[in-house]
Amino acid sequence: MASLLALLLAFLLLGALQNYMGNDHVLSLNQGRLVQLSLDQSSGAGFASKQSYGSGFFHMRIKLPPKDSAGVVTAYYLTSHTKNHDELDFEFLGNKEGKPYTLQTNVFSNGQGDREQRILLWFDPTADFHSYKILWNQHQIVFYVDDIPIRVFKNNSNIGVDYPSQPMQIEGSLWNGESWATDGGQTKTNWSCAPFRTHFQGFRIDGCPSDYSNCHSSNLWWNQKKFWKLDSTQQKAHENVRNKYMNYDYCSDTNRFAVRPKECTQ
Numbered sequence: 001m002a003s004l005l006a007l008l009l010a011f012l013l014l015g016a017l018q019n020y021m022g023n024d025h026v027l028s029l030n031q032g033r034l035v036q037l038s039l040d041q042s043s044g045a046g047f048a049s050k051q052s053y054g055s056g057f058f059h060m061r062i063k064l065p066p067k068d069s070a071g072v073v074t075a076y077y078l079t080s081h082t083k084n085h086d087e088l089d090f091e092f093l094g095n096k097e098g099k100p101y102t103l104q105t106n107v108f109s110n111g112q113g114d115r116e117q118r119i120l121l122w123f124d125p126t127a128d129f130h131s132y133k134i135l136w137n138q139h140q141i142v143f144y145v146d147d148i149p150i151r152v153f154k155n156n157s158n159i160g161v162d163y164p165s166q167p168m169q170i171e172g173s174l175w176n177g178e179s180w181a182t183d184g185g186q187t188k189t190n191w192s193c194a195p196f197r198t199h200f201q202g203f204r205i206d207g208c209p210s211d212y213s214n215c216h217s218s219n220l221w222w223n224q225k226k227f228w229k230l231d232s233t234q235q236k237a238h239e240n241v242r243n244k245y246m247n248y249d250y251c252s253d254t255n256r257f258a259v260r261p262k263e264c265t266q
Contacts, residue, residue, distance in 0.1 A: 025174075025195075034201045037174040039065075039072060040194040046173030049205075053078070054167050054215030056207025057222045059133045062092075062172075064101060065196040066126035069094025071178030071189030074198045076132055078168035084111030086164035088141060090132050092125065093118075093181040094196075101125050102247070105143050107153045109162035114256070115263075117151055118248040119241060129201060136164065138216045139228040149230055149238045154266065161263045167210030174198045 025038040025045035037045040060076050072094035079087040087108035092101055100120045107115045123130065133144040141164065143151040155163045174196065178189040206222060208215035218224055230238060242249075250256065251264035 029199075030201075034199055035172075037074075037172065037198045037200070039174045039176065039196040041191050044173065044175035046171060046175075048171040049169050052080070052167035052169050052210040053205070053207035054210050054212065055137050055220065055223065056205060057133065057135050058170055058207060059131060059202065059204040060172070060200055061129040061131050061202035062125070063129045063199040064092055064125045065094060065174075065198055068097045068190045068193045069101075069126075069196060070096050070182040070187040071176060072196045073175050073177035073181050075171070075173045075175070076200075077171055078134060078136070079108075079171060080164075080166035080168045082166055086110070086166040086168060087113070088134055088136065088143075088164065088168070090134075090143065093177070095182055096187060103145070103150070105151050107141065107164065109164045112162060114250060115153070115261070116248065116250050117246065119150060119245040120247060121145070122245055129199070131202070135222060135227060137223045137227055142230070148241060149234050150241045152230065152238065154263070156263045156266055159262050159266070161261075170205065172198075172200055 025040075025043050026047060027036040027038070028034070029036055035047065037047075039045065058078065062074065062076060064074055065072055074092040074094075075089065077087060077089040077091075079085060085108060087106070089104070089106040089108075091104040091106070093104055095101055102118050103121055104116055104118045106113055106117075131144070131146050133142075133147075135142040135144070139155050141153040142149050157163045176189055178187075179185045208217075208220055216223055221227075251261065254260075
């Protein structure tokens with residue numbers, strides 16, 4: 001496990017946390033237990049772990065920018081930074097004040113993405129911190145919001161679907177996505193509300209460092225059989241989210257995909 005404080009200390013001492021954009025827009029608060037990213041017209045901001053991981057369970061608590069946040073994107077994700085990269089995305093798409101945030105998830109494997117799913121959050125993510133987690137093992141990838149599974153991506157490599165397998169870093173960022181993020185890019189960022197601020201805390205990694213000999217070992221708790229699929233309670237919660245809050249699923253988008261993606265048929 002690693003806390004934000006430990007990561008920040010590692011950045012100062014060992015370079016483990018890399019402020020890869022907007023250095024003066026990254027602020028450590030509460031004795032390093034909280035990180036604030038800021039966005040204005042001059043810059044966004046972000047951080048990344050130096051260590052890459054080959055599997056694991058990754059947890060972050062996030063509080064999003066309030067009020068008029070249209071065009072503003074907060075992201076928390078794993079990525080491999082390779083030519084044909086793997087990536088697992090949480091992307092929080094801001095909106096006009098009084099309208100709900102959209103949470104978009106995406107899965108890239110061997111450079112292939114275009115697997116967006118979007119849900120409307122059933123709470124105000126600007127009022128308090130909420131938990132966002134990713135489980136990644138050789139059988140499935142699960143995205144969680146406050147311990148509720150909102151998305152499952154199964155390993156369907158047996159039918160020719162690439163599955164994320166490259167070591168990935170953990171990253172967080174805040175940036176201007178007005179060209180697409182809100183109403184398909186029709187609603188632009190209101191810079192009079194800047195700076196926009198996102199807060200991160202409660203960072204926890206139960207992960208397999210990429211230099212470990214076997215990141216699929218059953219000795220790692222997240223690889224054990226009970227994490228190969230959702231249990232019945234989790235499955236019901238997942239279906240409830242899909243039925244009540246999902247407003248886009250690439251699997252149902254026949255305008256984009258004349259032939260349904262293979263993984264959508266399972």
